[in-house]
Amino acid sequence: MAGFRRYAAAILAVIGLGLAAGPSLAAPPFKATLPAGPKPWTHERFDDAPQTFSFAVVSDLESGYRPGVFDVAVADLALLHPAFIMTVGDMIEGGSEDAALLNREWDAFDALAAKAPAPFFHVAGNHDMTNLTQRKVWEARYGARYYGFVYRDVLFMVLDTEDYPAARMQEIYHARADFLSLRKTDPAAAAKLPYASLQEARTGEIGPEQSAYFEKLIAAHPKVRWTIALMHKPVYARPGDKGLGRIEAALKGRPYTILNGHLHRYGYAQRNGADYIMLGTTGGERAFDGSQGAMDHIMWITMTDHGPDIANLKLEGVLDKTGHVPAGGEALCLDHGGPRCPTP
Template identity: 55%
Template sequence: MVTLQRSLLVLLTCFLACSEPNTNTFLHDSATDATPWSHDSFDDAGDKFTFAIFSDLNGGERQRVFEVAVEQLSLLRPELILSVGDLIEGGTEDETQLAKEWDSFDERAAQVVAPVFRVGGNHDLTNEVMREVWKTRYGTRYYHFIYKDVLFLALDSEDYTPERMREIYEARATALSVGAEDPERAQEMEYYQMPERMTGEIGPEQAGYFVDVLDDYPDVRWTLLFMHKPVWQNEDEPDFAAIEAALSNRPYTLFNGHLHTYSHTVRNSRDYIMLGTTGGSQSSSSEMSFDHVTLVTMTANGPSIANVRLDGILDKTGHIPAGGDTLCFQASACGGRQ
């Protein structure tokens, strides 16, 4: 009987080895049409891949949350990881302090298995000194790359002229100084009236760069955009409008951060997704202000997008890794505690 079973298994293995698409992948000893599995068409397309996105960890970073996210991302094992800005607290021209903050981020990000692609936010690119620090450490502030026939666009939503950047920086510094003592008065100051505070800006040179990139790669299977501020919410922003026009005849998805509250918008029949936080400050009154990472699986039919809350990613012991069981990941569910 054992000899007969072995002979059948050998024959079955030879049969399967000549079959597609499960060659040398799925082997079994069932010899009947009835099987305890639903089918053997595995979801293992060769062009499928998964990447992750983490959102704002600054703008009031809450201690240890990003460390938890790093360990969780290593458990989830995406092939690559994108960010949407506000990686450091910034807001200074002190190069020693900036080096300390960037070293802290880089050391923590280096603990994750997959490569991390940086995207700058207003906390990272607040002034000309910070731009130069970024250039020295990381090169260009906006860029593109292709991975498995998917085009990734990383935009800089703080793309102001040097003069306008200085005006915004000084107005911001003044408002924050006043806000420490009188938050209501600060809300009435110049900085809080500036449209760039909410939606940022894309300059003409950057817009031309991305229009050219899109022209160079018309036939990729999908295009993905990553930025910090929701520039797309400013209907008077001509340079991002030029990028959107160049995108009009292709499938694409956009991700941004900045407001620390998750939302989903359909615009131009495409998904525009604003992420929550991965350690940044939260609103205690919004149920959509929570810590999460986003897992995106690229398939033949486009991206499959899943938002995974940090309080729901447990390790093999049944606990949130890195001591995360003691942390609050949604201020509105913790009595306002952050």
């Protein structure tokens, strides 16, 4: 406690010195000494409003993990300096009921994410939350499976699209395991298994308690300037009360954006006057045939007075000061056609 009091006193002393220094703290950020008359710049309305900030979103790196690709994304983020980093899930391979193995996978991922100079917000994908053991490991490490927070008057909502009743979750897990096992040897036969046509496999599920949580959260923040919801599966495509319907109804009349992953292919649509965007990959399995939406990328979102400006940065398009893809990215299979790319 004594150490804390000394620290607080030192901080107050610094603040006091700053106040005593007078107008220097209030000086405008831009200053130029030029004669009166024309200026060699267009205007002095700088795009640095206090409410403007940028954050990054990464997408699936599992379900066909390609070593080294996510390392490039982390190196890119270290150059870009977002306020924080989010994901749309599938951070580990998962698919196991071995808690020790799952914790090792999370340790490895978190060590990698920690190299980026910004907070990383976890969002669960189906690889991360496949069974009840994985749910317990998640809750022990990260707490809530779904949650919300406000940053600079923007409401962020993180959804869990693997929100099944316990018994149903285990049924899906075993059906998925059978499907994945057969797919290794006979993809055509695997496609005929029940899991391949399950609604849950395509769109996931939102349970009634989760819907109620977000209804209350939305109602508690009626005047935020924007709402951004992140999830793994496109649960908004699921009809009925296990989809996103209740949450979408609660969002009606306010500006919002929906982001998800899961299908490893970028897609854009508008629903209810809002942007619904499916991200591609940040290291997961993907096509290399030039087809629409197949790409490894970071989504870069800048919140402005008029809402989010969204840019997608392909990993091979972010170069360091030497003019190269960082973290050895030029040796990987990215869209520039690295030596590890499969032959089309």
